[in-house]
Amino acid sequence: MQYLKIKDAINQQINTGILQIGHKLPAERKLAESFNTTRITLREALALLESEGKIYREDRRGWFVSPPALIYDPNYTTEFAAMAIAQDRKPHSVLLSAQLIHANQHIATLLNITTNDSVYRIERLRSLDSRPVVVVTNYILPEFFPDLLKHDITHSLTVTYREHYQRIYTKTRFRISTTSLNGNTASALRATAGSPAMFVERLNYDQHDNLIDCDLEYWRHDAIRIESLATLSSACLHKTTQKKMS
Amino acid sequence: MQYLKIKDAINQQINTGILQIGHKLPAERKLAESFNTTRITLREALALLESEGKIYREDRRGWFVSPPALIYDPNYTTEFAAMAIAQDRKPHSVLLSAQLIHANQHIATLLNITTNDSVYRIERLRSLDSRPVVVVTNYILPEFFPDLLKHDITHSLTVTYREHYQRIYTKTRFRISTTSLNGNTASALRATAGSPAMFVERLNYDQHDNLIDCDLEYWRHDAIRIESLATLSSACLHKTTQKKMS
DNA sequence: TAGTGGTCTAGACCACGGT
DNA sequence: CCGTGGTCTAGACCACTAA
Structure with missing residues (x-):
């Protein structure tokens, strides 16, 4: 040893x-x-x-x-930059790609649409203190956000949603698991293929309970620590809640 | 390649x-x-x-x-066995150790006590379909649970708390990060030292908002997928909430 | 006891990064 | 261009598991 x-x-x-x-x-x-x-x-x-x-x-x-991990609270994490600044970190975002595409099978299932439907896909690379830490890919339903790509999409989608479309995130269904980085995601993060990663998948709802987008986040695993407060409900709600997402 | x-x-x-x-x-x-x-x-x-x-x-x-991961919802996960059964998995628990000890520095900080204070430490190994998947260590404040070790502590602490002490979990502050398994934890899980792990740390509060215990969970990383629903609050609450836990 | 995984040696070549 | 990390070879011994 x-x-x-x-x-x-x-x-x-x-x-x-x-x-x-x-x-x-x-x-x-x-x-x-x-x-x-x-x-x-x-x-x-x-x-x-x-x-x-x-x-x-x-x-x-x-x-x-490794620098200290960013504390990530799913209850508040709608704005990467604000979250970083609150923790005395310098955030930076780069737009990797933005286009209207056909949903693949996985995204179609998540967003409850078909593979014939179009969605906006926005890929961004986000850094903390000049170190790239996460690749975020948003898939956005165009019916709620016509002409989305004409606005600023590099920084906060939350702000664009709110200011141009009067939609606010109110609920997020999230999944967290561990995996490894591969291909373009690994390259963007300057990571070796196979590096350990934290994978966060979120379904976001607006104030009218519409599912408006989802996002897939691949984090360098040492760059993030999830931290949140849960208010416990009675156990019987459990099963139904879970079935919906799986 | x-x-x-x-x-x-x-x-x-x-x-x-x-x-x-x-x-x-x-x-x-x-x-x-x-x-x-x-x-x-x-x-x-x-x-x-x-x-x-x-x-x-x-x-x-x-x-x-690997078998499919267990879906773990921090909003409902107070009973391992119930959670497993709801997902058609066969749960099993083994008590590894249970004793009154002095808090170490980390636990003292978490529970807001000093290293002179005593706490119950209960270590359990939990399995799904005969595969050990998580080592859970609870640190429990004795002031709320006198003579705790006289009761059943192998299975659900939640149930013992409720039936013998009239205390119910109502709030949990949790942290999730990735790490690797080592020493006794690795052995108990029959894992090689250094295997990737998901680490969950929780602070649990009762119906009177008392912090009553905390638990540290080391999961085989492929055995768990965190999944939950978050209701988003306004961003200004963000900072204060985070400071408390860090 | 035989075979396995855990650990380690002592090299090698290549493609890429930084100078 | 040099040095680096990425990848790979061809072994070896030991402690442990499973039979």
Whole structure:
């Protein structure tokens, strides 16, 4: 269990500040040499630290010490920028793509439409303190938002919805699971394919209880911590609520 | 990118039912041979499938096809057994330990007490269809539950609270993050140290708004999918709510 | 006891990033 | 262009599981 010792040693260097947040770790070959081991074993230790959220990888660039996670409250998280600023982080958004497309099977099921129907798909990459942390893809029902693409869609959809269409998010049905990053999502996040990820899927409703859009979010898993307050209801409601979403 | 092809090939065997839920995959050496590669590369592919939640490992026993995840709603999840049964799963609980201890620093902070104070610590291992999926550790304030250990604590604390102490969970503050399994927790789950995990931390309040206990849950990450309905509040409440928990 | 997974060695080549 | 990380080879020994 050599790699456990290596993990602990690196961990301690992080905790004592020898390795600082955001800084790059030494090259794998150098680390391997300094721990008197091979790259394979060293990478075992690094993978462990990665899965604990202590360090992260940028594809072909190396390993870095993770910044603190963003606290994400599904009850309030309609505006990424506001959430980031409230936590003293610098948010940034880039529009990756925006177009009207046909829904695929998964989206059609989520939005309760058919694969013949059109939806707006808006893909954005969001960063915290210059580190890309999440790819968000929104699928939006055009019937509620005609000519949506003429407005600002790079920053807050919430604001555009409210100011141009008088629609406000009031309810969100969300799912959270873990998975890994792949393909374009991984590239956008500058992550190696296969990096661990937190996957958040949300169905959003307006003030009239219309389902107006859904979004799929792939987070670098160390960049997010879900945190919220739940008011418990009686257990009998349980089953019916769940059936609807599955 | 050989390991991606191997991953896809195994994935397809799972999807087409050649490998069935709960069944063990062939030995690593045999898989490696059949894909004409080495164990290291094969294990790269297996690790990817593991991080996607398609397969899981039992320490020194091999790789198995993952059953569907349990849907976990923080708004209703006060009884593991009820939740499992509602989803046609067979729940099982084992008491790992139960004693009165001094709070450590983390627990003291969570429960708003000092490290001199005593709390009940109850550790339970919970299984679905004979597969251990989560280690739950409860830390309970004795002032609200004198002589707690005289009652049944293996199954539902909720029920014991209600029937013997007239206290009902009404509010839960929860946190969700990803981490890896280690030490006793990994062993109890029959998992290899370092396996990916979902970590759920909850603070529970009774009908009089007393904080009565907290619990730390380490889930096999493929065994759980968080799913809930959030009613959105105005953004200004956001900051104050978050500060309290961090 | 045989076979398995857990761990480790000692290399190698390539494509890409940064200089 | 050099150094890096990404990927891969071809083994090895050990402790443990399952028979």
